Amino acid sequence: MKTLSFKNGDTLPALGLGTWKSKPGEVRKAVYWAIQAGYRHIDCAAIYQNEKEVGQGISDAFSDGLVKRSDLFVTSKLWNDCHRHEDVKPALEKSLENLRLDYLDLYLVHWPISFKHGVTFASHREEFYTYQDVPLTQTWEAMQEQKASGMAKHIGVSNFNQTKLREILAMKGESPEMNQVEMHPFLPQLPLVNFCKENGILMTAYSPLGSPDSRAEKHKNDPVLLTNPMVEEIAKKYGVNPGVILIAWSLHRDIAVIPKSVNHDRIFSNFEASKIQLRDEDMLELRDLGIAHRFIDGSFFTGAHSPYKQSDLWD
Numbered sequence: 326m327k328t329l330s331f332k333n334g335d336t337l338p339a340l341g342l343g344t345w346k347s348k349p350g351e352v353r354k355a356v357y358w359a360i361q362a363g364y365r366h367i368d369c370a371a372i373y374q375n376e377k378e379v380g381q382g383i384s385d386a387f388s389d390g391l392v393k394r395s396d397l398f399v400t401s402k403l404w405n406d407c408h409r410h411e412d413v414k415p416a417l418e419k420s421l422e423n424l425r426l427d428y429l430d431l432y433l434v435h436w437p438i439s440f441k442h443g444v445t446f447a448s449h450r451e452e453f454y455t456y457q458d459v460p461l462t463q464t465w466e467a468m469q470e471q472k473a474s475g476m477a478k479h480i481g482v483s484n485f486n487q488t489k490l491r492e493i494l495a496m497k498g499e500s501p502e503m504n505q506v507e508m509h510p511f512l513p514q515l516p517l518v519n520f521c522k523e524n525g526i527l528m529t530a531y532s533p534l535g536s537p538d539s540r541a542e543k544h545k546n547d548p549v550l551l552t553n554p555m556v557e558e559i560a561k562k563y564g565v566n567p568g569v570i571l572i573a574w575s576l577h578r579d580i581a582v583i584p585k586s587v588n589h590d591r592i593f594s595n596f597e598a599s600k601i602q603l604r605d606e607d608m609l610e611l612r613d614l615g616i617a618h619r620f621i622d623g624s625f626f627t628g629a630h631s632p633y634k635q636s637d638l639w640d
């Protein structure tokens with residue numbers, strides 16, 4: 326299994342299981358199967374509202390002797406309504422309680438967007454905090470305290486563009502160790518990948534399969550990654566399904582990747598991506614698909630109902 330290294334030498338298993346949209350009734354088994362299949366990295370978030378069941382899946386694996394805590398790498402994320410300094414520690418404690426863990430391997434600021442405490446999804450201007458109300462630097466100071474306490478072994482961010490990363494990098498203290506963003510052949514994120522590399526920030530690719538289960542009616546004309554003819558052709562060549570090729574694409578770039586599945590067979594087959602090596606010529610074909618598309622565009626956080634602009638999210 327490919328691993329990536331943090332500056333202190335700790336490692337991160339590059340292939341993990343995503344858990345967004347995995348229903349409470351199905352995610353417990355999905356996590357258990359994933360651990361059986363060989364996954365050692367689970368990607369969670371408070372906003373997925375299923376951390377209790379993810380925690381049950383992890384506990385089942387511990388009690389059946391499949392793995393011990395130190396074999397697993399568990400990530401969770403601070404939701405947008407807990408960016409004030411005083412809200413960060415309780416939010417982390419709640420995730421730990423739900424996950425039945427006493428530390429996280431990685432804790433991320435989920436979005437550079439802040440809601441008032443207790444607001445799950447802000448839909449009116451007055452439900453948001455602005456950067457003047459709660460600067461990102463305030464949140465990052467609190468994140469560093471969580472690392473110092475040992476409750477989070479590593480800390481990072483998600484959905485941060487170069488401008489927002491620079492703001493945090495300019496602070497004294499710990500730099501973000503991870504930036505988790507959407508990434509796949511329709512959105513290779515080349516400038517951001519280079520920026521993170523130059524600044525010693527690891528990256529994780531989310532929605533690596535194009536997030537087909539989050540597509541609403543209004544997106545029905547979006548391009549489809551899993552049925553792209555070139556992706557299908559390359560998959561045929563390797564004798565695997567297209568999902569495996571898309572996962573292997575990130576691994577080849579030394580980027581962690583967290584495909585979501587609650588299906589037993591797809592959980593196992595996706596893990597095969599860690600065993601194949603894409604040839605350079607196939608990476609080149611995947612680079613030149615001629616389609617640029619972002620599936621998770623963040624428009625639910627920006628626009629007339631919000632103080633935030635698209636430029637607060639994407640360069």
Ligand SMILES: NC(=O)C1=CN([C@@H]2O[C@H](COP(=O)(O)OP(=O)(O)OC[C@H]3O[C@@H](n4cnc5c(N)ncnc54)[C@H](OP(=O)(O)O)[C@@H]3O)[C@@H](O)[C@H]2O)C=CC1
Nearest residue numbers: 343344345531532533534535536538568584585586587588
């Ligand atoms: N930081 C952030 O802001 C974000 C983080 N994430 C993280 O990234 C993870 C992955 O992204 P996500 O948006 O869920 O979408 P993915 O791109 O991982 O796609 C998941 C969908 O693909 C299906 N699927 C899984 N494997 C295959 C396969 N081999 N062939 C065909 N279909 C397949 C799944 O169905 P089934 O379950 O039935 O197999 C599900 O419908 C999330 O679950 C979450 O952990 C995602 C979005 C934003």
Ligand SMILES: O=C1CO[C@H](CO)[C@@H](O)[C@@H]1O
Nearest residue numbers: 345370372373435436621
């Ligand atoms: O990780 C994610 C998936 O869920 C949320 C939407 O419900 C997104 O905001 C977020 O990026």
